[in-house]
Amino acid sequence: MQIETLFAQIHTLPSIPKVAQDLILQFDNPGSSLDAVARNIEKDPVISAKILRLANSARFRGARESTSIEDAASRLGFNTLRTLVLASAVTGAFKAGPSFDIKGFWLKSFEVASVARILAKKSGADAEIAFTSGVMHNIGELLIQIGAPEVAERVNAAHRGNTAGHVASESLQLGFGYPEVGAELTRRWNLPKVIQNAIAYQAKPLQAPNNEVQPRIIAQAILVSDALEAHGGLNEEAKASLRTPLFEGVDLDALFQALPPVLEADKQFAELLS
Template structure:
């Protein structure tokens, strides 16, 4: 099988609403204003409802309730709004078999995203773009589940306690490609920025990323931390001790682990509201 056949086997490509695609382009335009973005959001009632709900959640709510998209946009700010629009569009794009734990999938994705945001802030990168890359990092796995459920079942039973890199390698051995390549191709077909495509494609091989792009490295770091949290029951001393090596040069791991409990709690609530 090749990636083209995988996409061809889909009855229809999971799609981001046109309003969301327009908004993604608008976010990349330096002349865009919050007012014009809010007007576009109002065109999609599903995304608009999610934005209002999130603006009035405990995480973002101020002293009064937001009653309009424009007010919500002002409260959230440009970067957070960009993240919410893309995340809400992506999480709504897939319909899977009822036996697949879609909510658990997104909770894990948002955990990686929250860690990526924290690392990006430490290292001077755009934290919201890093968060978006985290949300999207294993979107290819979801597409494999959707397009090739018979193969996905075999792969899932064999994955066991494999690391992300090991799972991708096993998929490549069985299918000829892994979820990073599938996710990057989906991001390309969705016309997402090239830096997001590259972050997804090279998450397990960050040193091979074009032009030494930093986001694949941030994703690799975040995924490894997430796996340590899962293996050691949270942000424990044991999880911290399991993380070391040159991959983390430039990252203050002690500072990261001090911040993780609050980050994970906030992003878990965020993911539950969004999905």
């Protein structure tokens, strides 16, 4: 199958609201102000409601309740606002079938995103791009579930909890895996090239153009998430399984010490968005 065929078989391609696309451009413009971004967010009632809910959650709630987008934006800050807008737009774009665990899917996505953000901070890379790429790293899987359901069922049954095996099996049976599908979707959404490449090269980070660092960060974050699932959490067995060449230069002890509060906070973040 050609990847274009898969997209053609999906009658209604998931789309990001125009206001979210406009906001992405605003976020990439260093001249954008928080007030201008807030005014644009007010045009989308769904995203506005999620932002108010997050601003008034236990994680961000101040001495009083936020009742306006301007106040919520000020409380959340620019980076958190950017992350929320993109994550809200992406999670709201997909409707899964009854047999697919969409909640588990997004919890996994946000776990990868949380790990990616810490890895980026420790390496000096852009942490918010890493988080956004992590949230969207496997969105191509949702399109495969919709456009090639029979193949998806076989792969799901054979490779539960095995990310590398999942990608390899999809590539063998379809000619491509969810990284390529996700990269094509983000290209059609006109998302920044750095996010497209982080998704496209997550399974082959050393082949990323111009030695881009984000694909490597996403690959590392996926392996950390898989290790936590395989070994039952943040323990020595999980840590030992990650001592591979891909993690050369990464302080795994420091990473595992930093993860618990972040994973818990972003799990709540995912719950708010779902």
